[in-house]
Amino acid sequence: xxxxxxLARIRARLPQPGPRVRLGSGDDAAIAVPGGATATxxxxxxxxxHFRREWSSLAQIGAKALAVALSDLAAMGATAxxxxxxxxxxxxxxxxxxxxxxxxxxxxxxxxxxTLAGGDxxxxxxxxxxxxVVGHAKSAxxxxxxAGARPGDALVVTGELGGAAAGLLSLEANEERPEPIARQLExxxxxxxxxxxxxxxxxxxxxxxxxxxxxxxxxxxxxxVGLQIDATALPLADGVTDLTLAVSGGEDYELLATIPPDRxxxxxxxxxxxxxAGEGVEIRLPGGELLEPTGYDQLG
Amino acid sequence: xxxxxxLARIRARLPQPGPRVRLGSGDDAAIAVPGGATATxxxxxxxxxHFRREWSSLAQIGAKALAVALSDLAAMGATAxxxxxxxxxxxxxxxxxxxxxxxxxxxxxxxxxxTLAGGDxxxxxxxxxxxxVVGHAKSAxxxxxxAGARPGDALVVTGELGGAAAGLLSLEANEERPEPIARQLExxxxxxxxxxxxxxxxxxxxxxxxxxxxxxxxxxxxxxVGLQIDATALPLADGVTDLTLAVSGGEDYELLATIPPDRxxxxxxxxxxxxxAGEGVEIRLPGGELLEPTGYDQLG
Numbered sequence: 001x002x003x004x005x006x007l008a009r010i011r012a013r014l015p016q017p018g019p020r021v022r023l024g025s026g027d028d029a030a031i032a033v034p035g036g037a038t039a040t041x042x043x044x045x046x047x048x049x050h051f052r053r054e055w056s057s058l059a060q061i062g063a064k065a066l067a068v069a070l071s072d073l074a075a076m077g078a079t080a081x082x083x084x085x086x087x088x089x090x091x092x093x094x095x096x097x098x099x100x101x102x103x104x105x106x107x108x109x110x111x112x113x114x115t116l117a118g119g120d121x122x123x124x125x126x127x128x129x130x131x132x133v134v135g136h137a138k139s140a141x142x143x144x145x146x147a148g149a150r151p152g153d154a155l156v157v158t159g160e161l162g163g164a165a166a167g168l169l170s171l172e173a174n175e176e177r178p179e180p181i182a183r184q185l186e187x188x189x190x191x192x193x194x195x196x197x198x199x200x201x202x203x204x205x206x207x208x209x210x211x212x213x214x215x216x217x218x219x220x221x222x223x224x225v226g227l228q229i230d231a232t233a234l235p236l237a238d239g240v241t242d243l244t245l246a247v248s249g250g251e252d253y254e255l256l257a258t259i260p261p262d263r264x265x266x267x268x269x270x271x272x273x274x275x276x277a278g279e280g281v282e283i284r285l286p287g288g289e290l291l292e293p294t295g296y297d298q299l300g
Numbered sequence: 301x302x303x304x305x306x307l308a309r310i311r312a313r314l315p316q317p318g319p320r321v322r323l324g325s326g327d328d329a330a331i332a333v334p335g336g337a338t339a340t341x342x343x344x345x346x347x348x349x350h351f352r353r354e355w356s357s358l359a360q361i362g363a364k365a366l367a368v369a370l371s372d373l374a375a376m377g378a379t380a381x382x383x384x385x386x387x388x389x390x391x392x393x394x395x396x397x398x399x400x401x402x403x404x405x406x407x408x409x410x411x412x413x414x415t416l417a418g419g420d421x422x423x424x425x426x427x428x429x430x431x432x433v434v435g436h437a438k439s440a441x442x443x444x445x446x447a448g449a450r451p452g453d454a455l456v457v458t459g460e461l462g463g464a465a466a467g468l469l470s471l472e473a474n475e476e477r478p479e480p481i482a483r484q485l486e487x488x489x490x491x492x493x494x495x496x497x498x499x500x501x502x503x504x505x506x507x508x509x510x511x512x513x514x515x516x517x518x519x520x521x522x523x524x525v526g527l528q529i530d531a532t533a534l535p536l537a538d539g540v541t542d543l544t545l546a547v548s549g550g551e552d553y554e555l556l557a558t559i560p561p562d563r564x565x566x567x568x569x570x571x572x573x574x575x576x577a578g579e580g581v582e583i584r585l586p587g588g589e590l591l592e593p594t595g596y597d598q599l600g
Contacts, residue, residue: 022337022440027447027522028375028506029339031440037322039329042384042420042432049423075328084342086386086430120342123349125425130386132342132432140322140331147327206328222327 001095006121009095010102018115020136021082030117032082037140040132041072047090047127055171058097060185062104062129068209069131070112070189071253075207077144077198078135080191082117083109085131088124101129112191142198149204149223149258151277156269158193158255161212163237165249179238187253193268197257200267205257211250213293216281219256226278231285233272247283248294301395306421309395310402318415320381320436330417332382337440340432341372347390347427355471358397360485362404362429368509369431370412370489371553375507377444377498378435380491382417383409385431388424401429412491442498449504449523449558451577456569458493458555461512463537465549479538487553493568497557500567505557511550513593516581519556526578531585533572547583548594 010025017024023031045065047053053061070080085105089098098121109116114133137143167184170177190207197205206219212234220227234246258275259267283291310325317324323331345365347353353361370380385405389398398421409416414433437443467484470477490507497505506519512534520527534546558575559567583591 023445027445028372029341029378029435029443031376031443031445032338032340033336033440034334034338036333038332038334040332040382040384040418040432040434041329042386042418042430044386044388044420044422044424044428044430046388046422046424046428048425072328076331078329082340084340084432086342086344088344088346088428118340118342120344120430122344122346124344124346124428125348128344128346128388128424128428130342130344130420130430132340132384134340135329140333143329143331145323145327145331 003121006095006098009099013102013106014116015106015110017117018113021115021117024115025118034136036136036138037143039073039076039078039135039143041069042130042132043069043072044130053127056185058100059104062101063108064185064187065129065131066105066108067187067189068253069133070114070191071207071209073133073135074189074191074194075205075255076135077142077194077202077205078137079195080112080114081136082115082134083131084117085119087119087121088128089121090124090127093127112189144198144202144205146204146206146219146222149219149225149275151225151275153203153258153275154261154264154271155227155229155273155275156257156259156264156267156271157235158190158269160235160237161252161254162240162245162249164251165245166237166240177239183237184251187251189253190255194255196268197255197259200259201263202257202259205255208252208254208256209250211248211293213247213281213283215256220279220281226276227273227281228276229273229281229283231283231291235270243291247291303421306395306398309399313402313406314416315406315410317417318413321415321417324415325418334436336436336438337443339373339376339378339435339443341369342430342432343369343372344430353427356485358400359404362401363408364485364487365429365431366405366408367487367489368553369433370414370491371507371509373433373435374489374491374494375505375555376435377442377494377502377505378437379495380412380414381436382415382434383431384417385419387419387421388428389421390424390427393427412489444498444502444505446504446506446519446522449519449525449575451525451575453503453558453575454561454564454571455527455529455573455575456557456559456564456567456571457535458490458569460535460537461552461554462540462545462549464551465545466537466540477539483537484551487551489553490555493555496568497555497559500559501563502557502559505555508552508554508556509550511548511593513547513581513583515556520579520581526576527573527581528576529573529581529583531583531591535570543591547591
């Protein structure tokens with residue numbers, strides 16, 4: 001496999017660039033004319049750390065890499081714009097495998113209106129995907145950080161929790177449970193929900209990659225507030241009966257947002273708690289008992 | 301080492317963000333207000349593929365990763381703006397090592413006016429650095445691609461060639477030759493030269509990462525022209541006596557540009573040849589004999 005042959009084959013398969021991109025892959029750099037404000041995020045997935053090739057097709061791995069990167073843009077309320085792909089290729093991945101991986105990336109790019117504007121390919125000891133994604137908004141004020149939650153805001157979540165963790169358990173136990181497994185292997189970035197929440201006046205937002213407990217703590221800390229979550233209000237994914245999966249399981253990639261309570265009627269999200277003065281996250285069971293959430297540490 | 305502790309320690313050391321960056325590292329995404337046009341490029345360096353830890357300090361590895369990424373922006377005539385860093389950490393690299401690496405990145409960021417605006421840290425089987433860099437220009441027309449060379453243009457290069465390859469040979473032979481070794485381990489992105497060439501009317505530009513022969517071919521192909529290079533005009537780095545190193549050796553990170561011949565007086569670059577109608581690259585020795593250049597293939 002040659003670098004320039006592989007790049008030529010990849011470039012021939014790329015969809016047409018979006019209107020902001022003046023020059024895509026193939027030069028020293030891509031040229032864009034962003035206008036307004038940009039949100040930029042980077043996410044790396046490495047075989048044996050973030051995925052296992054025996055559990056996922058190469059197309060699924062490529063699709064997931066772009067989807068989880070775009071999830072960070074969803075959490076800002078940004079519109080998807082451009083993606084830049086670093087592909088680290090191990091010795092046992094051939095050119096057709098690289099193309100299958102790219103095709104998975106391309107499917108998500110087309111679903112989300114993302115232009116694959118550039119990248120780099122290299123040899124690597126393990127399959128490595130690093131995605132840089134750039135999203136757009138009219139102005140910086142239209143983007144939602146983690147830091148704006150105010151006491152009295154409602155806390156909402158865009159969808160069901162625990163499915164991705166249940167899927168991981170099924171994969172580890174070698175069980176055939178297509179639904180939670182799809183939730184683990186094929187996450188969907190909540191871009192439409194993110195822009196809708198931003199437009200409705202969300203004051204803070206984060207995507208649930210590390211688990212509800214951990215990510216709620218990140219939002220609470222950034223905003224300098226406390227969060228009280230009603231465990232009975234949590235929407236559980238099909239087949240999830242253990243609340244621990246919904247509270248501590250990662251990779252659901254739903255959005256957690258805070259929003260003034262009078263704005264919660266027309267948004268694509270479910271109320272699960274409230275913002276209070278103070279600090280920390282309390283997840284309360286019906287009897288008043290607290291659930292202790294754990295977060296996920298990439299280096300742990 | 302914990303992910304969040306390491307990130308907190310990294311963030312505490314980051315210099316202040318530049319004026320275009322509204323929100324730096326620490327949220328789901330960084331927020332910028334680019335204005336004009338952007339040039340974006342991605343470069344990955346992996347231990348055992350692009351560098352060897354026994355030859356370089358961690359600070360040198362970090363510095364080189366950012367420098368070679370910025371070299372692609374120099375080749376567009378862009379001003380350095382933001383960098384996003386993926387750091388893949390192997391088991392034998394501790395937290396202090398990560399900080400040393402970051403300090404190397406920060407030195408180059410400060411030298412070049414680059415804001416370290418975000419990134420990702422993860423476990424990896426080998427030390428992995430993937431850099432995304434964003435540069436700026438007033439408009440897309442102010443950026444210089446590889447594709448605009450016209451017959452009759454002069455071909456120029458910004459500095460001496462062959463030094464990085466000579467340094468690599470010295471390292472492989474375990475020789476102490478500080479100058480070519482520094483050239484290999486501590487490349488400098490030619491950002492000032494790139495913007496000066498763009499302002500002077502350069503019609504095409506590329507940075508010399510794969511070697512003069514290979515990169516000249518990329519420029520010739522993209523522009524649909526031929527290039528004739530006078531081997532005796534090539535500026536050789538100190539200690540380089542073998543023309544092959546200057547022609548086929550990679551990683552000098554000088555800029556190769558084409559420019560109308562009446563514009564060559566006030567630019568920081570040396571004429572080495574001419575653009576002709578046709579295709580291909582000819583590097584001619586005094587006797588008329590042709591030197592056969594070879595390029596570097598990342599997957600070869």
